[in-house]
Amino acid sequence: MNLGLSGKTAIVTGASKGIGRAVAEALAEEGCSLHIVSRTEADLNLVRDDLNQRFGAQVTVHALDLSQDADVAKLAAAAGDCDILVNNAGSIPAGDITRLDNAAIKSAWDLKVFGFLGLIREIYPRMCERKSGVIVNVIGMAGERPRAAYIAGSMGNAALMQLTRALGAEIL
Amino acid sequence: MDLGLTGKTAIITGASKGIGKAIAEVLAEEGCVLHLVSRTEADLNAVRDNLSSRFDAQATVHALDLSKPEDVQTLADATADADILINNAGAIPGGDLAKLSDDDIKEGWQLKVFGTVGLVRHFYPRMCERGDGVIINIIGMAGERGRVAYIAGSMGNAALMQMTRTIGAESMDHGVRVLGVNPGPTQTERFTLLAKANAEKQFGDADRWRETMGGLPGGRGGLSEELAAVTAFMASPRASWVSGTVIMVDGGQHSRPPA
Known part of the structure; x- marks a missing residue:
């Protein structure tokens, strides 16, 4: 099946390992130009070289910490006109409410919840203006099936799921 | 992306038009061997000829009424080792409870609900035994967002969605995947005819x-092709x-x- 992705530009956050890296590989194979993002430049360079060599993919590396507003703005300035945004970066630490105080929860959400939100705030309006674009949020099952022992993840993921549904169903 | 569907055998019910026909086209393009099912042999033959000339696809026609248990049995006997079963046949009539008697509702469910359940009953155990297979039920949004004026469809679709979740939650233990695809309003021939009638009424111009x-x-x-592409991907090993x-x-x- 020709997915019609050839020549599209995609941002993939958290692309240096795991699911993000696998997403980057699949998109590279389909002919996308990639902006790959994570905190660790050395890891990103390895992924870039690998994708370059295996698929001849054009890959730009962005070593940024998306829990920082300034870094979100930098990424948007560099790659904000992408066709596809895959928000994947972030893992929220486990723990119940007695173990995690509000400061710990807020800090956990800075990357996964507010990092997603920040990029969407920058990029969604541009996509709407162009009348074309796709945002995929890689979230996590706890948002649907919560666990007390993973309270910050359950809440944060539920918030991201509802953000996704609200924007994705928008009525003009 | 190579979906890895080449050489797989797929049954598609309701394959003579609309979403079912579009699914048959994508699977044929991906190299599946097809069993096409609907009540009308002439329509099926037209689809088969089209698929074999465009994609060189091997397609067998089964003119059956899956609201009849004996026809479900006939299909199951003829296609025992299918890798993929796409349950798509069936339209449940509109109407609220005042309009539909219990008998009307049962009759409305006979094809879509019991036809699907009947085929799943035949094929799911065989797939489990082989440790491989995919069942996709094409259901309908009313199962999630019910409407009083489409009460039989709302209830029937909800039942199919829950069957899908229930069986699909244990099926991976046997190497089998069971899932559903829910179309919203889709621009099939029937849908477009309805919209044209509305436009004629509203604007005096069917073209609008x-x-x-x-x-x-x-x-x-939605377009039938949009439903079909997602369904084909979900039927493929890429959605494992x-x-x-x-x-x-x-x-x-x-x-x-x-x-």
């Missing part, structure tokens, strides 16, 4: 049928970790607040 769809996401219904879920393919309509 697209303007009657302002309430839908992006001002349009998807089971027990129902995927909405409706432009986001199911997440909209009630009008």
Whole structure:
């Protein structure tokens, strides 16, 4: 099946390992130009070289910490006109409410919840203006099936799921 | 992307038109061997000839009425080792409880609900035994967002969604995936005819049928091909970790607040 992705530009956050890296590989194979993002430049360079060599993919590396507003703005300035945004970066630490105080929860959400939100705030309006674009949020099952022992993840993921549904169903 | 579907055998019910026909086309293009099922042999023959000339696909026609248990049995006997079963046949009539008697509702469910259950009863154990197989039920958004004026469809589709989740939640233990695809309003021939009739009534001009769809996401219904592409991907080994879920393919309509 020709997915019609050839020549599209995609941002993939958290692309240096795991699911993000696998997403980057699949998109590279389909002919996308990639902006790959994570905190660790050395890891990103390895992924870039690998994708370059295996698929001849054009890959730009962005070593940024998306829990920082300034870094979100930098990424948007560099790659904000992408066709596809895959928000994947972030893992929220486990723990119940007695173990995690509000400061710990807020800090956990800075990357996964507010990092997603920040990029969407920058990029969604541009996509709407162009009348074309796709945002995929890689979230996590706890948002649907919560666990007390993973309270910050359950809440944060539920918030991201509802953000996704609200924007994705928008009525003009 | 190579979906890895080449050489797989797929049964598609309701394959003579609309979403079922579009699914047959994509699977044929991907190299599947097809069993096409609907009540009307002539329509099926036309689809088969089209697929074999365009994609050189091997397709067998089964003119059967799956609302009849004996026809379900006939299909099951003829296609025992299918890798993929796409349950798509069946339209449940509209109407509220005042309009539909219990008998009307049972009759409305005979094809879509019991036809699907009957085929799953035949094929699921065989797939489990082989440790391989995919069942995709094409259901319908009313199962998630019920409407009083489509009460039989709302209830029947909800039942199918829950069957899908229930069986699909244990099926991976046997190497089998069971999942659902939920179309929203889809621009099939029937849907377009209805929109044209509405446009004739509203504007006195059937050609302005697209303007009657302002309430839908992006001002349009879904296309059969859009449903078919998602279904083909879900049927493929590339979706090997998807089971027990129902995927909405409706432009986001199911997440909209009630009008």
